Amino acid sequence: MAQLKWVVAALSACFTVAASLSPSSAPNVNYTELAQQLSSSASIYLPGSDAFDDVVSRWSNLSVPVANIVVVPGTKEDVVKIVTFANEHSVPFLAANGFHGSVTTLGKMTHGIEIYLSQLSTVEIAQDGKTAKIGGGIRAKNLTDALTTEVTGACECVGYLGPGLGGGHGWLQGHHGLVSDQYLSFNIVLANGSLTTIDETSDLFWGLKGAGHNFGIVTSVTSKVYDVQYPNYAIETIFFSGDKVEEVYELANELWITNGTSPEGVNNWSYWYFDPTIDPEKPVIVMYIIQEGRDTVDPVHTAPFHQLGPIMSQPKSGTYRDLAAWTGISLADGPCQKTGNANPRFPIYLKAYNPQSQKQIYELFREATTSPGTPFAGSLFMFEGYAMQGVQALADDASAFAYRANNLLVAPLLVYPPGEALNAEARALGNRMRQVLFEGSGQATLNTYVNYAYGDETPAAWYGGDAWRQERLAALKKKYDPTGRFSFYAPIA
Numbered sequence: 297m298a299q300l301k302w303v304v305a306a307l308s309a310c311f312t313v314a315a316s317l318s319p320s321s322a323p324n325v326n327y328t329e330l331a332q333q334l335s336s337s338a339s340i341y342l343p344g345s346d347a348f349d350d351v352v353s354r355w356s357n358l359s360v361p362v363a364n365i366v367v368v369p370g371t372k373e374d375v376v377k378i379v380t381f382a383n384e385h386s387v388p389f390l391a392a393n394g395f396h397g398s399v400t401t402l403g404k405m406t407h408g409i410e411i412y413l414s415q416l417s418t419v420e421i422a423q424d425g426k427t428a429k430i431g432g433g434i435r436a437k438n439l440t441d442a443l444t445t446e447v448t449g450a451c452e453c454v455g456y457l458g459p460g461l462g463g464g465h466g467w468l469q470g471h472h473g474l475v476s477d478q479y480l481s482f483n484i485v486l487a488n489g490s491l492t493t494i495d496e497t498s499d500l501f502w503g504l505k506g507a508g509h510n511f512g513i514v515t516s517v518t519s520k521v522y523d524v525q526y527p528n529y530a531i532e533t534i535f536f537s538g539d540k541v542e543e544v545y546e547l548a549n550e551l552w553i554t555n556g557t558s559p560e561g562v563n564n565w566s567y568w569y570f571d572p573t574i575d576p577e578k579p580v581i582v583m584y585i586i587q588e589g590r591d592t593v594d595p596v597h598t599a600p601f602h603q604l605g606p607i608m609s610q611p612k613s614g615t616y617r618d619l620a621a622w623t624g625i626s627l628a629d630g631p632c633q634k635t636g637n638a639n640p641r642f643p644i645y646l647k648a649y650n651p652q653s654q655k656q657i658y659e660l661f662r663e664a665t666t667s668p669g670t671p672f673a674g675s676l677f678m679f680e681g682y683a684m685q686g687v688q689a690l691a692d693d694a695s696a697f698a699y700r701a702n703n704l705l706v707a708p709l710l711v712y713p714p715g716e717a718l719n720a721e722a723r724a725l726g727n728r729m730r731q732v733l734f735e736g737s738g739q740a741t742l743n744t745y746v747n748y749a750y751g752d753e754t755p756a757a758w759y760g761g762d763a764w765r766q767e768r769l770a771a772l773k774k775k776y777d778p779t780g781r782f783s784f785y786a787p788i789a
């Protein structure tokens with residue numbers, strides 16, 4: 297039986313929960329019956345406890361899923377029991393791990409069970425050191441800490457499967473491809489509660505790598521891992537005044553796209569944000585140029601930027617493990633904290649920069665972040681140029697991830713205290729910025745990263761507009777999740 301340690305006066309409190317469920321939400325569900333079926337390492341958290349509050353609050357406090365009870369499985373068999381119980385009682389459920397999922401479709405969950413996967417976090421490295429079996433509830437940082445080998449990923453506080461099931465971008469993708477490109481097999485609990493292994497012999501294997509949130513709860517995954525190739529990494533962070541927005545991105549295009557000199561060991565990002573200590577009037581452009589296997593970035597990649605006259609430039613050296621801190625996404629940094637703010641993004645994949653569009657969105661962003669009394673001052677515009685060789689080494693139809701041909705992942709991240717009026721303002725502003733980028737891109741369809749999506753895009757934008765993709769995904773959904781049990785996170789149509 298599950299430990300009800302978080303539940304003061306355990307069992308009677310369970311009844312309170314059951315009684316407090318809204319009428320539409322399966323009245324009189326007796327969770328004691330579920331607790332009795334679970335392993336001794338499982339836990340149940342009830343509303344009113346700190347443990348409950350901690351694991352239902354999310355990084356982005358916008359259109360959040362609502363749970364009446366949190367169950368923490370101790371084993372994969374517990375996940376089977378929870379899903380089966382939920383099905384018997386027609387109660388919705390949602391897996392949770394890093395709490396960074398922010399797509400607004402999550403808000404369609406208005407009651408039910410949160411299945412918090414934190415205890416499924418073991419890592420077993422195969423004897424030959426080439427693969428590892430990784431628990432479905434591990435977080436990215438715990439995984440890099442557990443491995444002496446490399447595994448691809450970038451941010452420390454997010455889950456590992458949450459990103460991976462949607463494709464998964466990371467620092468090593470120039471060499472090895474996406475996070476999901478490394479997966480060899482999944483242990484997964486399907487919508488009907490059956491625990492099964494999905495590998496390349498199954499039709500579902502393709503769908504789990506890019507649209508995976510739609511099909512089940514992964515209890516563990518077996519992934520390729522690699523010997524560390526380069527112990528050292530260098531970064532140069534170059535700050536530009538917003539006046540130079542067109543020049544900076546014209547140069548980025550010329551260097552990285554037109555001239556095509558983008559070695560697989562180099563990643564280049566830029567952020568825009570308002571930091572009055574650097575520029576009291578307008579957001580600064582911060583360019584991160586990262587190179588592996590070196591203690592300083594090769595001047596071939598940085599000298600042309602220096603010629604544009606930056607405000608300042610900061611070189612640093614370290615290892616793969618320092619990258620998250622350098623780019624502001626380590627455990628200690630803002631993006632890893634739950635602040636109560638809404639943090640929607642409005643992503644678009646691009647092939648190249650359009651300097652005129654960059655100038656236009658810079659003006660919109662400047663106004664949004666610096667006008668007097670603005671609630672959006674803490675926002676961030678992200679331009680992620682991961683190396684793409686490893687991603688593009690696979691055929692376009694290799695998995696359900698649809699956007700291998702793109703070079704850049706761009707998104708404004710609007711940070712503000714949520715409320716009805718501001719939610720509407722943010723949504724309009726974010727979509728307006730994205731529309732400028734879309735129109736300037738010359739692309740025919742809106743291409744987005746599902747894991748950054750706002751939530752008002754279409755399945756075609758999340759999973760690729762090709763008819764064959766939509767048909768293949770719809771057929772898998774019909775076969776594996778016909779009643780839409782896994783349809784809170786960017787559901788397939």
Ligand SMILES: Cc1cc2nc3c(=O)[nH]c(=O)nc-3n(C[C@H](O)[C@H](O)[C@H](O)COP(=O)(O)OP(=O)(O)OC[C@H]3O[C@@H](n4cnc5c(N)ncnc54)[C@H](O)[C@@H]3O)c2cc1C
Pocket residue numbers: 355390391392393394395396397398413432433449450451453454455456457458459460461462463464465466508509512513514515625631632747748784785
């Ligand atoms: C600061 C920050 C940094 C990020 N960095 C990256 C990055 O480097 N690369 C990248 O690709 N993306 C990145 N993202 C986006 C990230 O992919 C998504 O936010 C993702 O949803 C986070 O997953 P999570 O486990 O943290 O969140 P959760 O909200 O806990 O989970 C997200 C979704 O995944 C489902 N899920 C989680 N675990 C499982 C499982 N084991 N089986 C089945 N379903 C599961 C949940 O049910 C939920 O629907 C980042 C986001 C933020 C906010």
Ligand SMILES: *[C@@H]1O[C@H](CO)[C@@H](O)[C@H](O)[C@H]1NC(C)=O
Pocket residue numbers: 311326328329332
């Ligand atoms: C809930 O289930 C437990 C275990 O079967 C049982 O002892 C208890 O009486 C049930 N409670 C209610 C209110 O039915």
Ligand SMILES: *[C@@H]1O[C@H](CO)[C@@H](O)[C@H](O)[C@H]1NC(C)=O
Pocket residue numbers: 417437438
């Ligand atoms: C995961 O990492 C965090 C932070 O480094 C640590 O506090 C926690 O104990 C780790 N969890 C596991 C299961 O190792």
Ligand SMILES: *[C@@H]1O[C@H](CO)[C@@H](O)[C@H](O)[C@H]1NC(C)=O
Pocket residue numbers: 550551555600
């Ligand atoms: C791009 O290539 C052209 C032709 O080789 C060269 O003249 C130009 O200097 C290169 N641009 C940059 C920024 O290196």
Ligand SMILES: *[C@@H]1O[C@H](CO)[C@@H](O)[C@H](O)[C@H]1NC(C)=O
Pocket residue numbers: 548549551552553557558559562563564648649681682683684703704
């Ligand atoms: C930098 O970003 C571009 C997109 O602007 C991308 O194509 C390229 O692979 C990245 N890396 C390098 C070294 O330029």
Ligand SMILES: *[C@@H]1O[C@H](CO)[C@@H](O)[C@H](O)[C@H]1NC(C)=O
Pocket residue numbers: 353357635636637714715
């Ligand atoms: C989340 O936002 C709501 C308003 O939408 C607010 O009432 C609530 O306090 C916020 N949560 C946190 C943890 O700040």
Ligand SMILES: *[C@@H]1O[C@H](CO)[C@@H](O)[C@H](O)[C@H]1NC(C)=O
Pocket residue numbers: 486488489490775776
């Ligand atoms: C559960 O669904 C899968 C996939 O459709 C199917 O193969 C399996 O037989 C089902 N199991 C049960 C017990 O119905």
